Amino acid sequence: MHPGKFRFFGKLAVAMTLVALASGGQAWELQWYGQAAFRITTDSGKVILIDPFISGNPKTPEALKDLGKLGRVDLILLTHGHGDHVGDTAKIAEMTGAKVALNADFGHTFGTLGVVPYQQLIRFNKSGPIEPLGPGISITMVRAEHSSEYVHTDARSGKKGVYPGGEPAGYIIRLENGFTLYHAGDTGVFGDMKFIGEYYRPDLALLPIGGHFTMDPAHAAYAVRELLKPKSVIPMHYGTFPPLKGTPEQFIGALGEAPAQVIVMAPGESRKF
Numbered sequence: 001m002h003p004g005k006f007r008f009f010g011k012l013a014v015a016m017t018l019v020a021l022a023s024g025g026q027a028w029e030l031q032w033y034g035q036a037a038f039r040i041t042t043d044s045g046k047v048i049l050i051d052p053f054i055s056g057n058p059k060t061p062e063a064l065k066d067l068g069k070l071g072r073v074d075l076i077l078l079t080h081g082h083g084d085h086v087g088d089t090a091k092i093a094e095m096t097g098a099k100v101a102l103n104a105d106f107g108h109t110f111g112t113l114g115v116v117p118y119q120q121l122i123r124f125n126k127s128g129p130i131e132p133l134g135p136g137i138s139i140t141m142v143r144a145e146h147s148s149e150y151v152h153t154d155a156r157s158g159k160k161g162v163y164p165g166g167e168p169a170g171y172i173i174r175l176e177n178g179f180t181l182y183h184a185g186d187t188g189v190f191g192d193m194k195f196i197g198e199y200y201r202p203d204l205a206l207l208p209i210g211g212h213f214t215m216d217p218a219h220a221a222y223a224v225r226e227l228l229k230p231k232s233v234i235p236m237h238y239g240t241f242p243p244l245k246g247t248p249e250q251f252i253g254a255l256g257e258a259p260a261q262v263i264v265m266a267p268g269e270s271r272k273f
């Protein structure tokens with residue numbers, strides 16, 4: 001190897017080591033349960049669940065469906081009121097004492113129905129970052145192009161009712177080491193994804209690709225290529241139910257030469273970043 005080249009790669013290695021040290025030298029972990037349900041374990045060991053549809057999720061491996069084995073959960077983030085996103089929130093909040101962060105209006109529905117006690121709720125709204133796990137991890141609610149109703153069955157009367165679920169949302173989560181991920185929730189493509197890309201500069205985007213209720217692979221590919229421009233993308237919200245027909249292969253095909261790295265996870269899989 002040419003000595004100049006060696007110096008360059010030597011410097012690169014030193015720089016990479018310094019970056020690793022600056023971030024605590026640790027990795028945070030992301031686990032996918034299928035649909036839009038994820039578990040984040042941060043560098044400092046804090047656990048965030050997003051849209052924890054687990055025990056009733058056809059894609060979640062059986063071994064993970066036992067909520068008693070979930071262990072520590074510090075925070076649950078809900079994107080909207082639909083059942084395949086709210087999932088096991090009430091049970092997990094009760095078992096773990098985790099705070100539940102959600103749209104302010106949806107929070108009133110949860111609180112008044114007694115789904116989750118008011119004192120465990122963090123009711124907030126868009127563009128007002130919060131740090132519910134202490135300084136170092138910030139969470140910002142962003143827009144999603146979807147709908148949000150909450151269907152609830154009264155435990156005593158057995159009567160089903162439809163309640164306001166606030167506005168649907170996505171989340172920008174900035175971790176201790178500065179890594180920024182964007183969980184889009186359920187969404188169609190919208191022009192303000194350009195703002196999300198420019199303002200938050202997500203390293204990783206978790207995007208629905210299944211179609212029918214959300215973006216299909218072609219719309220999600222447009223969002224990545226033209227608007228969000230994240231470094232990496234994980235497709236989600238596909239294959240869980242028959243109408244969600246989009247596939248990661250179609251998504252990768254539609255992306256073409258876009259520079260984003262596509263990470264296709266298997267339900268239950270964990271990845272370190």
Ligand code: ZN
Pocket residue numbers: 080082085146147186213
């Ligand atoms: Zn939905």
